[in-house]
Structure formats: structure tokens, C-alpha cells
Amino acid sequence: MTASLKAIDGSADLPVLMNDLARSARAAARALAVAPTAQKNRALAAMERAIRAGTPAILAANAEDVAEVRSNGATSAFIDRLTLTEARVHAMADGIRVIHDIADPVGAVTESWQRPNGMTIERVRVPLGVVAVIFESRPNVAADAGVLCLKSGNAVILRGGSDSFRSCRAIHECLVQGLREAGLPEAAITLVPTRDRAAVGLLLTGLNGGVDVIVPRGGKSLVARVEAEARVPVFAHLEGVNHTYIDHAAKLDMAKSIVLNAKMRRPGVCGATETLLIDRAVAGTHLKPLVEMLIDAGCEVRGDAAVQQADARVKPATDEDWDTEYEDAIISARVVDGVDDALAHIRDHGSHHTDAIVTEDVAVAAKFLNEVDSAIVLHNASTQFADGGEFGFGAEIGIATGKFHARGPVGAEQLTSFKYRIHGTGQTRP
Amino acid sequence: MTASLKAIDGSADLPVLMNDLARSARAAARALAVAPTAQKNRALAAMERAIRAGTPAILAANAEDVAEVRSNGATSAFIDRLTLTEARVHAMADGIRVIHDIADPVGAVTESWQRPNGMTIERVRVPLGVVAVIFESRPNVAADAGVLCLKSGNAVILRGGSDSFRSCRAIHECLVQGLREAGLPEAAITLVPTRDRAAVGLLLTGLNGGVDVIVPRGGKSLVARVEAEARVPVFAHLEGVNHTYIDHAAKLDMAKSIVLNAKMRRPGVCGATETLLIDRAVAGTHLKPLVEMLIDAGCEVRGDAAVQQADARVKPATDEDWDTEYEDAIISARVVDGVDDALAHIRDHGSHHTDAIVTEDVAVAAKFLNEVDSAIVLHNASTQFADGGEFGFGAEIGIATGKFHARGPVGAEQLTSFKYRIHGTGQTRP
Numbered sequence: 001m002t003a004s005l006k007a008i009d010g011s012a013d014l015p016v017l018m019n020d021l022a023r024s025a026r027a028a029a030r031a032l033a034v035a036p037t038a039q040k041n042r043a044l045a046a047m048e049r050a051i052r053a054g055t056p057a058i059l060a061a062n063a064e065d066v067a068e069v070r071s072n073g074a075t076s077a078f079i080d081r082l083t084l085t086e087a088r089v090h091a092m093a094d095g096i097r098v099i100h101d102i103a104d105p106v107g108a109v110t111e112s113w114q115r116p117n118g119m120t121i122e123r124v125r126v127p128l129g130v131v132a133v134i135f136e137s138r139p140n141v142a143a144d145a146g147v148l149c150l151k152s153g154n155a156v157i158l159r160g161g162s163d164s165f166r167s168c169r170a171i172h173e174c175l176v177q178g179l180r181e182a183g184l185p186e187a188a189i190t191l192v193p194t195r196d197r198a199a200v201g202l203l204l205t206g207l208n209g210g211v212d213v214i215v216p217r218g219g220k221s222l223v224a225r226v227e228a229e230a231r232v233p234v235f236a237h238l239e240g241v242n243h244t245y246i247d248h249a250a251k252l253d254m255a256k257s258i259v260l261n262a263k264m265r266r267p268g269v270c271g272a273t274e275t276l277l278i279d280r281a282v283a284g285t286h287l288k289p290l291v292e293m294l295i296d297a298g299c300e301v302r303g304d305a306a307v308q309q310a311d312a313r314v315k316p317a318t319d320e321d322w323d324t325e326y327e328d329a330i331i332s333a334r335v336v337d338g339v340d341d342a343l344a345h346i347r348d349h350g351s352h353h354t355d356a357i358v359t360e361d362v363a364v365a366a367k368f369l370n371e372v373d374s375a376i377v378l379h380n381a382s383t384q385f386a387d388g389g390e391f392g393f394g395a396e397i398g399i400a401t402g403k404f405h406a407r408g409p410v411g412a413e414q415l416t417s418f419k420y421r422i423h424g425t426g427q428t429r430p
Numbered sequence: 431m432t433a434s435l436k437a438i439d440g441s442a443d444l445p446v447l448m449n450d451l452a453r454s455a456r457a458a459a460r461a462l463a464v465a466p467t468a469q470k471n472r473a474l475a476a477m478e479r480a481i482r483a484g485t486p487a488i489l490a491a492n493a494e495d496v497a498e499v500r501s502n503g504a505t506s507a508f509i510d511r512l513t514l515t516e517a518r519v520h521a522m523a524d525g526i527r528v529i530h531d532i533a534d535p536v537g538a539v540t541e542s543w544q545r546p547n548g549m550t551i552e553r554v555r556v557p558l559g560v561v562a563v564i565f566e567s568r569p570n571v572a573a574d575a576g577v578l579c580l581k582s583g584n585a586v587i588l589r590g591g592s593d594s595f596r597s598c599r600a601i602h603e604c605l606v607q608g609l610r611e612a613g614l615p616e617a618a619i620t621l622v623p624t625r626d627r628a629a630v631g632l633l634l635t636g637l638n639g640g641v642d643v644i645v646p647r648g649g650k651s652l653v654a655r656v657e658a659e660a661r662v663p664v665f666a667h668l669e670g671v672n673h674t675y676i677d678h679a680a681k682l683d684m685a686k687s688i689v690l691n692a693k694m695r696r697p698g699v700c701g702a703t704e705t706l707l708i709d710r711a712v713a714g715t716h717l718k719p720l721v722e723m724l725i726d727a728g729c730e731v732r733g734d735a736a737v738q739q740a741d742a743r744v745k746p747a748t749d750e751d752w753d754t755e756y757e758d759a760i761i762s763a764r765v766v767d768g769v770d771d772a773l774a775h776i777r778d779h780g781s782h783h784t785d786a787i788v789t790e791d792v793a794v795a796a797k798f799l800n801e802v803d804s805a806i807v808l809h810n811a812s813t814q815f816a817d818g819g820e821f822g823f824g825a826e827i828g829i830a831t832g833k834f835h836a837r838g839p840v841g842a843e844q845l846t847s848f849k850y851r852i853h854g855t856g857q858t859r860p
């Protein structure tokens with residue numbers, strides 16, 4: 001195995017290889033753009049079967065990847081992200097089934113109207129073209145991203161972390177089998193067939209127009225590199241420095257259950273609340289119970305002076321805390337002077353991802369939802385709902401924190417563009 | 431006047447000045463994002479009045495600009511683009527009235543649904559933020575772009591060609607008067623207050639996050655520079671190498687009126703047809719009448735061998751012709767072998783702008799509209815309908831030929847993004 005990997009590593013002809021891949025992907029994208037829904041779904045069904053049938057081969061390839069990183073001294077968290085189990089492979093197959101079942105966005109007419117001269121104008125969804133997905137150690141992204149791009153009519157070039165190369169290759173073989181069975185071009189889902197890290201830099205150039213958009217899936221350093229270097233559009237998922245604001249008119253019980261869920265359900269997801277803001281008007285009644293609840297649940301609380309007074313176990317927050325995505329059982333907490341002060345804090349420290357208010361005052365809620373400039377704003381609900389599945393999108397390729405094209409959960413629809421289709425009867429412009 | 435211009439030219443502190451402008455624009459954008467429709471419309475009505483009342487001052491400033499470029503030996507076409515007349519100033523005011531009257535896109539709920547857990551999710555239009563518009567000699571763009579950005583809740587930084595600086599400044603003063611009368615921040619519409627060309631380069635850097643999107647309005651070299659250098663998203667309007675394909679099932683009369691209009695109504699607009707493709711199946715009956723009609727109307731025809739045989743006045747087309755946007759009374763023409771050959775030609779030579787088919791065969795029309803990868807595809811209508819006004823958008827800031835975010839005519843709606851607004855009753859994620 002090592003020998004066969006070496007043969008495709010560190011190739012001197014990497015730019016040639018990558019440009020060839022992009023050209024094949026472009027040709028596949030043209031075919032996919034006009035492929036009927038039934039044909040794409042046949043491929044998806046075949047992929048699901050191939051993944052289930054290929055579970056032993058996927059697990060064997062994964063075991064080799066895991067053995068290699070273990071011998072190189074990887075952390076247990078890293079090994080956990082890389083490791084596949086039978087359950088994880090089956091979850092991958094289940095995910096393909098979900099994508100099979102969602103509506104095909106391509107060809108959907110989202111608006112149509114008639115002009116006074118009798119012409120009809122339709123706005124129709126079309127695929128974007130060639131999507132490059134750059135990810136890190138989690139091999140399941142190869143399946144998740146591959147099938148979501150396929151459903152939305154896009155060709156995809158997958159580039160996983162070199163540590164998960166064998167796992168991705170085994171998964172990719174199952175996806176290609178599905179394409180083959182449905183008569184779709186194999187280049188519709190391409191895995192960069194080398195561990196050479198220079199391939200990422202080449203993808204970021206856009207390969208002379210061969211790549212239409214780049215989706216980074218990974219940690220901050222990967223996303224930051226992609227944003228800084230990419231010469232084509234990026235659907236970037238920046239960090240989620242998310243806030244839950246407990247307003248003067250918040251019910252304590254609701255505040256407690258929302259805050260506990262928003263932070264502690266899964267502290268490491270991007271929709272987790274990182275900062276708790278409490279209106280001074282209810283600090284006397286709400287602050288202590290909320291802080292105690294969090295600490296008792298195993299959460300470290302880093303607070304301003306007022307929050308520190310509520311419980312002796314609170315640690316002092318530094319300036320840095322307000323800008324930190326902990327991705328862990330840690331929360332920063334501050335008392336603010338009403339909704340305007342909360343809005344100012346979020347404007348100065350938020351990351352335009354997801355922010356929530358807990359209040360019974362509908363006017364304050366409307367103000368908060370209107371003025372917070374984040375992809376997702378919630379009233380009386382947990383920030384952990386920031387997820388394509390929870391939105392009903394079936395699946396997502398990430399949460400976009402920019403405002404261009406996609407924003408929030410990037411599902412199949414967000415992976416499309418549109419065109420205007422006009423039907424006339426000989427109209428000319430006066 | 432020259433002295434006062436000099437004072438703000440070539441400033442050593444240009445980066446400081448530009449960053450200050452961007453910071454003020456950002457603050458204005460925050461205010462605009464939550465400004466009620468009525469307030470924005472009050473500003474627009476006041477701007478219209480100010481432009482009408484300020485016509486003499488605008489014309490006087492314009493006369494100075496024109497005198498300067500004339501003494502520098504500008505071409506008559508350049509002088510024509512720069513020159514304002516009373517009629518052109520009134521057209522500018524009329525354009526502001528149109529924008530006043532269109533619907534406010536901000537706050538519009540484009541989708542809403544309820545989740546099984548009772549939460550409602552709304553997708554709501556929000557402004558993009560700060561738009562930088564970089565344009566060339568036509569001073570009316572200052573008004574057109576300024577008011578369209580205002581209506582869509584965005585702050586705008588306008589940077590016109592240095593030759594039109596005095597004209598733009600006079601127009602800008604009227605716009606600012608409107609903002610002032612309505613109590614909106616003056617920085618909502620900012621004109622870069624210097625002719626220093628280095629200002630463009632600074633805008634293209636995005637001014638440290640101060641600019642969210644750049645809209646170039648001008649010729650190919652400007653657009654190419656912006657696309658190559660910009661470090662923020664660009665709504666680029668590339669050239670319109672547009673095709674009209676005359677299918678085997680085209681009625682000759684309809685083909686003639688559409689082709690004549692598509693090329694000759696205004697040969698210089700971006701929606702003009704540049705290449706005529708004729709199905710070999712009807713070349714015997716349709717080619718000669720179409721070519722004669724065009725030449726008789728004053729259009730130069732550059733054709734392949736078959737087209738040259740149709741009329742002795744046809745000039746031979748070179749390889750370059752198929753990729754050329756003439757913006758003039760010139761057309762290239764080719765005989766193709768049916769719709770597949772037409773699609774291949776458009777794929778190889780088109781610019782993803784606007785393409786039309788003339789046919790009575792609905793299946794062929796559907797295939798053409800489905801497979802041509804252009805922002806606007808038309809069946810039995812003139813390509814010159816590629817215009818925001820003709821779409822019913824009221825106005826546009828350009829035609830986007832990319833697939834990201836905006837595509838086709840960029841009107842008020844395309845200058846917005848969206849957010850997800852979620853209302854719950856205490857929901858937490860299982």
C-alpha cells in the first residue's frame with residue numbers, strides 16, 4: 001500500500017494533473033447540469049448500496065490511516081475524528097439516503113412573471129458548476145459533500161487531509177461505482193489522487209477557471225488560509241462566536257433550559273453559545289441560577305465583575321474571552337444594560353453566525369432579530385438549531401457566515417445559481 | 431476651481447482618508463439597514479427635487495469637465511459620454527423617481543416555514559452593507575448607483591472617472607441634500623473626494639473589511655482590472671458576446687424582426703447580438719434575406735464561407751470575430767448544423783450573458799434554454815431585452831455575468847443578502 005501511495009505523491013507534474021482533473025470535472029459538470037433527477041437519484045441509491053457493501057473495505061483502509069497517524073504520535077482527539085466505525089459508515093450511507101430523498105433544486109422555477117408586452121420571465125435554479133471541497137481529517141466529509149454536490153448538479157473535486165487519504169479513497173470508490181451504475185461521468189465526483197499538499201494551493205488558484213467555488217471544511221487555520229489565498233469565491237464558515245441574550249422580560253425557566261442546551265448539548269459545534277449576556281434589570285433574579293446551573297453541569301464560567309459576584313466558582317473574563325470560540329464546556333458571561341447594550345456587544349464581538357434572545361417582550365425580540373447582523377437570529381430557541389438538518393434542508397456542507405450568495409446552512413439550494421428563461425412570441429425592444 | 435481640486439488631489443494621506451471614508455460608510459450602513467422605507471423614500475424624493483433644482487449648477491460643473499477633456503484632446507465619443515444636457519439631467523431625476531416607486535426589498539420575507547417542533551423560520555432580505563461603485567466617464571452613474579444602493583439599504587462609496595469629477599461632485603451634493611432632509615447619515619452616499627487614481631487601488635483592497643462588494647461600471651479594461659485585483663466580491667459585468675440562433679423551425683418574418691432589433695436597435699449596448707447562427711436546414715431560405723436586411727440597415731456582416739456566398743458584401747470572418755463584442759454595427763454570422771452545433775459554438779465562444787433562439791419547435795427551444803449557460807436565455811425575443819428596466823426591476827446597476835450571488839440584471843433585490851429569523855417558544859435541540 002505504501003508503495004502505491006508513493007507513486008502518486010510528490011509528482012513533479014502536479015499542475016498538469018490538477019488542470020486535467022479540473023477539465024474532466026468541467027465536462028462532467030456540463031453533463032450533470034442537464035442530468036434528470038431520476039438519473040442522479042439512481043446514482044445516489046447505488047452509492048448508498050456500495051457504501052454499505054463496501055463497509056469492510058472502508059474500515060480496512062481507515063485502519064491503515066489510523067495506524068499511520070498513531071505511529072506518528074497524533075492526539076486522541078485527532079485519532080477520534082479520523083476513525084471510522086461500522087456505525088459511522090452506516091451513518092454515511094443513511095446520509096446518502098437523506099440526500100436521495102430531498103427535492104432536486106435544479107430546474108426549480110423560483111419566480112415567474114409576465115411583462116406588459118406578453119413575454120414571460122422565469123427565474124430557474126441551475127447548478128454552480130465545479131465545487132472544490134477542501135477538508136481535514138474526517139473522511140465522512142468525502143461522502144457528505146460528494147453527494148450533496150451531485151444532487152445539486154455540480155461536479156465536485158474533493159481534497160481531504162492527507163492523513164485520511166486511504167479512507168477517502170475507499171469511500172470515493174463507492175461513490176464512483178454509483179456514478180457508473182447510473183451512467184453518469186465518473187469525473188462528477190473526483191478525489192485528488194495524491195497526498196501532495198501542494199494540491200491545495202493549486203485548487204485555491206481556481207485552476208484557470210476550472211473551479212467555480214471553494215468550500216473549506218475544517219478548523220480556523222484551514223478556513224483562514226483558504227480565505228486569504230483563494231482567487232475564486234469561497235463559501236467560508238468562519239467561527240461561531242454566538243450569543244444568547246437574556247432580556248429583562250425573559251422567563252427564568254425558559255432562559256435556563258435554552259442556555260443549558262445552547263452551551264452544553266454539544267459544546268464543540270459551531271452553533272454552540274459562547275457568550276451569555278444578561279440584562280441588568282433581571283441580574284438580581286436570573287444571574288445566579290443561570291451561572292450555578294452551568295457550573296453544576298460542568299461548564300466553566302468566565303465572567304465580568306457582576307457575574308463573578310454571583311458565584312465564587314466564576315473565573316474572571318479577560319478581554320480576549322469576548323472574542324473566543326471555545327468549542328468546549330466554557331462560556332463567557334456579562335451583564336449588559338438592556339437590549340441596546342447587548343446589540344453593541346454582539347456588533348463588537350460577534351462573528352455573524354448565530355445569536356439568540358430570550359424574552360417575552362415581542363417588541364424587544366423584533367428589535368434584536370432585526371438589528372443583529374448574523375446569518376441566524378433566534379427568539380426563544382437554542383442557538384444549537386444552527387444546522388441544515390434542523391432547518392429541514394436535509395443536509396448541509398457548512399454554515400456560511402459571509403453575506404454573499406450563501407448565508408447560514410449551505411444546503412442543496414445554496415449550491416445553485418439561477419438563470420432567467422424568457423419566452424416570447426417575436427417581441428422586439430422598442 | 432482648479433486650486434480647490436488640487437488641494438484634494440495626490441494626498442499623501444490617501445490611505446488614511448480612504449479608511450476614514452469606509453468607517454463612516456460602515457456606520458451609515460448600520461443606520462440604513464434599519465431605516466424605514468418611508469424615510470428612504472423621503473430622501474429619494476428630496477434628491478429628485480434637488481437634482482431638478484440643481485440642474486444649472488450640475489451643467490456648469492459638467493461644462494468645466496468637458497472643457498478640460500476637450501483641451502486634452504479627448505475623442506468625440508468620450509466627450510459624448512461625459513457631456514450632460516438638461517434632458518440628461520432630467521432623465522437622472524426621472525430615474526430617482528422610478529427607484530422611489532419600486533418596492534423596498536429590505537425586510538421582505540421570501541420564504542417561511544414551520545418546523546415539526548413548532549419553530550417558525552423566515553428568510554428575510556437584508557442589505558449587503560457597503561457597496562463600492564467604480565465607474566468611468568458617465569456622470570449619471572453617480573445618481574443611478576447612489577439611489578439604487580440607498581433603496582436597497584446599502585451605503586455606497588462612489589468613485590467616478592477623474593475626468594467627470596466636477597460633474598459627479600455636483601450631482602453628489604444633490605444626493606447628500608436629500609439624505610440630510612430625510613435625517614439619514616450623509617456618509618450613506620460617499621463620493622471619493624479626490625481625483626487621485628490610487629484611490630481605486632485602495633478600494634479594491636476592500637479597505638480592511640470596510641467594503642463588502644465592488645461593482646465596476648465601465649469598459650473591459652476597468653472590469654478586467656477590478657476582477658484581477660479585487661480582494662472582495664465583485665459583481666462583474668463582463669462583455670456580452672451574445673448569440674441569436676435561427677433554428678430550422680424559425681419563421682423568417684420573426685427571425686428578421688428579432689435579428690434586426692437584436693443587433694441594430696442600439697448596437698453598442700451589452701445586450702446586443704454579436705453573432706448570428708443559422709441552422710443549415712434553413713440556410714437556403716433564411717440566410718440571404720437576413721444578411722441582406724442587415725447590410726441594407728447599415729450593419730457590416732462578417733461571415734463564414736456559407737454566409738459569404740449569400741451576399742457579395744459579406745466580409746470574411748476571422749477566428750477572432752467569434753469571440754468579439756463589437757459594440758458597433760458589425761455582426762459575425764455562421765451556418766451551424768442544428769441546435770447541438772449552435773450550443774457547441776455558444777459554449778466555446780459565448781460570455782454567459784444573453785443568448786436567444788428563434789424557433790417554432792418548442793422541444794428545440796426548451797433544449798436551447800436549458801443547455802445554454804447564460805444569465806439570460808430567450809425564446810422568440812430580442813437579446814436587447816437584457817436590461818433591468820425591461821425585466822421590471824425598475825433599474826439596475828449592471829448585468830452580472832458570473833454565477834455568484836447576482837446574475838443577470840443587478841437590481842435592488844440583487845443588492846441584498848438575507849438572514850434566517852427564527853421564532854420559538856423555548857425550543858431546545860434534542
